[in-house]
Amino acid sequence: MSTGNRFPLADARALAEQIVFDLQPYCQKIEIAGSIRRESETVGDIEIVAQPILTERTDMFGHPAGFHNEFDQLPFSWSRYGRVLAGGERQKKIMLPAGIQLDLYILLPPAQWGAIFLIRTGPAEFSHWIMKKRSRGGAQPDWMKQKNGALWADLELIPTPTEKAYFAALGLDFIPPGERSLFTLAKTPTVTSL
Numbered sequence: 001m002s003t004g005n006r007f008p009l010a011d012a013r014a015l016a017e018q019i020v021f022d023l024q025p026y027c028q029k030i031e032i033a034g035s036i037r038r039e040s041e042t043v044g045d046i047e048i049v050a051q052p053i054l055t056e057r058t059d060m061f062g063h064p065a066g067f068h069n070e071f072d073q074l075p076f077s078w079s080r081y082g083r084v085l086a087g088g089e090r091q092k093k094i095m096l097p098a099g100i101q102l103d104l105y106i107l108l109p110p111a112q113w114g115a116i117f118l119i120r121t122g123p124a125e126f127s128h129w130i131m132k133k134r135s136r137g138g139a140q141p142d143w144m145k146q147k148n149g150a151l152w153a154d155l156e157l158i159p160t161p162t163e164k165a166y167f168a169a170l171g172l173d174f175i176p177p178g179e180r181s182l183f184t185l186a187k188t189p190t191v192t193s194l
Helices: 009-026 113-121 124-131 163-170 182-186
Strands: 027-032 045-052 054-058 064-069 083-087 091-095 101-106 144-147 150-153 156-158
Touching: 009 027, 009 045, 009 101, 045 113, 101 113, 113 124, 113 163
Parallel strands: 045 101
Antiparallel strands: 027 045, 054 064, 083 091, 091 101, 144 150, 150 156
């Protein structure tokens, strides 16, 4: 969430790229999202989506016992980046010394990259629209739901490893990040399939 202060895109991107560089060795995938990805002239916060390296753990009987998350073993504290405002397992909020907030979204199962990256790229109005049921004016077919960072049909996970896969699952043409503003919502996106 934006702090109210706005920073030039180039300054915010430089800070974000340094954090991505630091965390890259601990990630399967990490990308800058939000207004930086949308190429906004000014940026209110830095949003990064990270899928940490996960190793399956087993209990003493050899049964699956969840995952070991590489972020749990970082050789530094999250306070390295600034004042930690929230330090949850799936999201970190850190106020950087420059006065801009970092929102780090951590992708853990069952979350899917396409779902999280799309929603965290925004803008907020677009993300709300993409998750809202069609019967209520949104993009999502009524028989689908967004839950735990993934798209579902009843109890079945719909794989969305990319944003394009997410749009395709909704039966929509891909909308580039820079075009996901309110004017896009005024148009009716093309439904390719249901």
